[in-house]
Amino acid sequence: MGKVDKPDLPVLAIDLGGTKIIAAIISSNVEILARDYHLTLASKGPQAVIDRVIACIDQLLGKNNVELSQISSISIAAAGAVDSSRGLVTSSPHLPGFDDVPLRDIVKEKCGVNTFLLNDASAAALGEHRFGAGKGVKNLIYLTVSTGIGGGIIIDRRLYLGLSGTAGEVGHMTIEVNGPGCSCGSKGCWEQLASGTALAREAVRRIRQGEVSSLTEMVRGKLRNITAEKVSVAAQGGDPLALEAISEVAYYLGVGLANLVNIFNPEMIIIGGGMAKMGELLLKPAREVVLKRAFRLPAQAVNIVPSQLGDDAGVIGAAVFALKDLESKLELSDYLQ
Ligand SMILES: [Zn+2]
Missing domain, CATH: 3.30.420.40 (ATPase, nucleotide binding domain)
Incomplete structure (x- = not known):
């Protein structure tokens, strides 16, 4: 360097x-x-x-x-x-x-x-550790949840990069062995189940199955134009399908978070990226999954918060x-x- x-x-x-x-x-x-x-x-x-x-x-x-x-x-x-x-x-x-x-x-x-x-x-x-939500925290994980899921790991106040510099690719941990195929070549990766892409796909899947949603009108029937942002808007308007799709994705987000909590016992997990803009709608159910699935001590200790620097x-x-x-x-x- x-x-x-x-x-x-x-x-x-x-x-x-x-x-x-x-x-x-x-x-x-x-x-x-x-x-x-x-x-x-x-x-x-x-x-x-x-x-x-x-x-x-x-x-x-x-x-x-x-x-x-x-x-x-x-x-x-x-x-x-x-x-x-x-x-x-x-x-x-x-x-x-x-x-x-x-x-x-x-x-x-x-x-x-x-x-x-x-x-x-x-x-x-x-950035978040030095100037944002993680100031003064010794051990933390940063996640960006948007089109995919990326991760950064701070251990003992240092960025952990691993042997080759590629550490932190948490978006590609397998959550469902036979889950949807991922662009990384694997299957059932976390980002295939808990990202913005996953949220849009879940909403479209439900509509194609015949469920009714204000989203159909929002995109004038062009289902491929449904994005995570639109699902979030529909959910804020009380659309039941959008709320259920978000709760499905929040569940998978929580499953991955529980894995990270068990492995790292971090003081803080900071969630950034486009999906973080949903705030508690996404984070509250994800935290509940962490409390159910991870070990009690690290699950109660971890602070799961939205990013400050956006x-x-x-x-x-x-x-x-x-x-x-x-x-x-x-x-x-x-x-x-
Ligand atoms: Zn992958």
Whole structure:
């Protein structure tokens, strides 16, 4: 891992997700100075996505009259199994074609600036731990529950990356051995049962079986346009089908959470991502499942809370990751290995 050679300059942080790219200029004391959103258009493949990342960097700097020489580093949080030390996206269910893509070095070469790469949920875990819901907590798990489920693990105040840097892929733990097929190649993964995608699919399944819902009218009969967000809106309006679909997904969310609680005995589990916006509608039933299925002591001890930084968790964490060498300023000396 390289050193930050221009410590007082801001970091340019990128959160590269399957749906959107967030780019932000973040000061050396981790304040967001500017941010920009773009669509990833992941289905167009790695080269197109990399070109968009570079374009995002150029646009954000251009708009804010900042030169590449005025930033200390670029730090990219990417959705997928990332080898941080080698700077590779090794595979990604949400970025098709990203198989061993040396994203860090490609961006570094294009921009001529020291560049870092880590997993997006690991970055968000760092962000929430340092500046969000997890401030001061020793052991926590961060989950992003949206199209899929990503995870980041903080153990003894340090980001746990595992041997290759891919630790925390909790969305792909098997919950149902013969469950629905997953883009990772396995079956019955947690994200196939408890993500936003799973929620939309469950609502559509029930409607196709003949159940009545205000959702059918909401999408004018085009069931493929049903999204987790629409199911949430329908549920808030009291739609019984939407409420039942959410309770089904919350049950599976709770099953996975119970596994994590038994394995890690964490002080806190922070839930971010689009599904977290449902708040207690999702979290309350999930907590009840944890209390029923996990061991009593860790189940009662864990605090399952929504994210505080929301969409910014990834870019803030990516900046923290890049700034980790500034020990005197951020007191991160024992923060990362
Ligand atoms: Zn999977």
